[in-house]
Amino acid sequence: MKLPTTAFADRMQDLRTSDIREILKVTQSPEVISFAGGLPASELLPAVEMAELARDLLLTDGPKALQYAPTEGMGVLRQLIADRLRDRFGLNHEADEVLVVSGSQQALDLTGKIFVDEGDVVLCESPTYLGAINALRAYRPRFVEVPTDDDGMVPAELERRLESNERAKLIYVVPDFQNPSGRRWSVERRRALVEIATRFGVPVIEDAPYAELCFEGDALPPVASFDTGGLVVFLGTFSKILSPGLRLGWVAAGREILQRYVLVKQGVDLHTSSLTQLLAARFILERDLDGHVARLRGVYRARRDAMLAALDAHMPPGVSYTRPAGGLFLWVELQSDLDARELLDRCLVENVAFVPGGAFFTDGGHENTLRLNFSAMPEDRIAEGVRRLARVLCDVLRSDDRQARAACVA
């Protein structure tokens, strides 16, 4: 029996499968040099340490690790997260203002459920994180892109859109080494965001998966650190500093908002895995998470450098890219008449993959952009992959037979 479209909810018409996850499927084979994923380096995942910790945990605290747990999360982990937020970011949340979630993607879904009615306006950066678009779209908001430069959302542009959108419900931002652009907001812009959001009474969702992965100097104070009115919801994750396979993230917010996250999570999955929560807690208590993160920073910095060096060496004139000071991604803008989706098809023939940038814009367009991941691949593979990408690009430009494109050096 084929079910008619009317058998399903209206919202299903808006949902599309993520470009990224579909591209990832075709880039599994080892000969592909994939800049498409957002994967941490597999060889740095602390498997041996986790093996001993998991065994000890299950031998000494097994029934707790295998049994049901509170929706809010395991007390020990909530406290460790609160401690880390204070020590790393200067955020002063008690343990009971922290909710453990099943990866920070879940926090985005919960956010939609809590705040968004059909037709409500969600303000976001331009570009913005594709996973957030996908999670929130199920609640049928109208997305409004706020013009964004290298320092973050432009305050005057944000103000103008808040004034003209009565149904503005949320401002969603990724201020540190944003996915996809790699950009980091300046401190002034962070402060301005809180000031404006407070004036309009609109909650801010600060998504900070990459905040600890800064390659030069210290982390900047989060947007949430300027919040005095309990309007900023801070989302974090262990996926980028420890392991994505554990599916562990958190929401930190004032009690008024946090209780709603707890309530909604209860209906959504009861609670996050007791086993993976207690395992992460043991890692923090018995191993050296800070040392581990420092090691990741060093490796990712070298990979970013390799990617930038290769781009500098091989990209033809007219191509620009960001030079991120942290995170996993950089962002490339091609000649305005090029289409990154077509380029991807050609690159896949050469066993190179990336994510076309158009999917990161809620208003469409920007098909001449693309996202490159530099964390998942050693330097020599990065250099080779960028070389191939540049060669394909030059072929396209030459075949277009246009002026100034003879300058291709790939």
Next chain:
Amino acid sequence: MKLPTTAFADRMQDLRTSDIREILKVTQSPEVISFAGGLPASELLPAVEMAELARDLLLTDGPKALQYAPTEGMGVLRQLIADRLRDRFGLNHEADEVLVVSGSQQALDLTGKIFVDEGDVVLCESPTYLGAINALRAYRPRFVEVPTDDDGMVPAELERRLESNERAKLIYVVPDFQNPSGRRWSVERRRALVEIATRFGVPVIEDAPYAELCFEGDALPPVASFDTGGLVVFLGTFSKILSPGLRLGWVAAGREILQRYVLVKQGVDLHTSSLTQLLAARFILERDLDGHVARLRGVYRARRDAMLAALDAHMPPGVSYTRPAGGLFLWVELQSDLDARELLDRCLVENVAFVPGGAFFTDGGHENTLRLNFSAMPEDRIAEGVRRLARVLCDVLRSDDRQARAACVA
């Protein structure tokens, strides 16, 4: 800053915290005899076996266990689930018709997202599973209770409600040892349900967490086994046969429906923990899950027997209860003018807890009912708890000073 109600989505007005989870919070202390939870016996969770398996897994396949994974689930586990569905239940699903979810509670949330627009009708048993009400309520359906007897939903009553509710979108059932009633549907009723649902073209959600926990004879064929049109979605879980702390369940359905579950899950949490998926797969491959389930059946059967013996010995006349042939729960109906919530308050003073039954009815009422769990407590504690419960009940009845209540024997 106190946010106005209008800062939140309209659906938040409908959501309430689960009675069960709130009661569980006050029943944590060891002196409480709690019949309130739905917990598997902690002492039977296979912690030592899991300790060795987790260590081996992380040493031999660590990067895979700690890295991102496909939304659909790990291939090895999907295949093992498909095999088990065929061997135990005669269901013929390929591995790619199985989606691994983060506990079957997640499957209920995904179900709401896929099928339910505001005002759509969800048909359910009377009573029905509270967690399903909570998950689906976020999508603002109208619940319609279908009269249900000891053999399941009454077919003529279901037909009548399908005829009179044009917006019927789903039929939700728990045919095996239902939570909360402990009832099991007859084979005839299962077949009739599929026949009626097919005639009306309305999908059936078959929630089967307890199907393997039958104490006498074999499992009955699932509703899904009678489905020829791909209208039945089968939900299962490892929570009751292996460990709830892993947060592992599954959806098995035809490809047309399953692809929508995958699409929606992508936005909701990307994927379920790679570590817990691979750990469950190792348990199935390298240990004896069937033997483990057989052991659970034996222990739970003895506990059910202890509970029934205590109820038979101590309950005053006018109290009735189900005699379930499996699962974790039995269902008590008190004198019609009694309120189980008031009884609970008195019982908590005596350190006995249960869940008042009213929360399991979408239309309200039935405040004279309650749910008792028998899986989480040894026999002597069960006997003592029922004795105390009966004594409190007799006190209430005597204080009411009514006729025929002198017969209390507690």
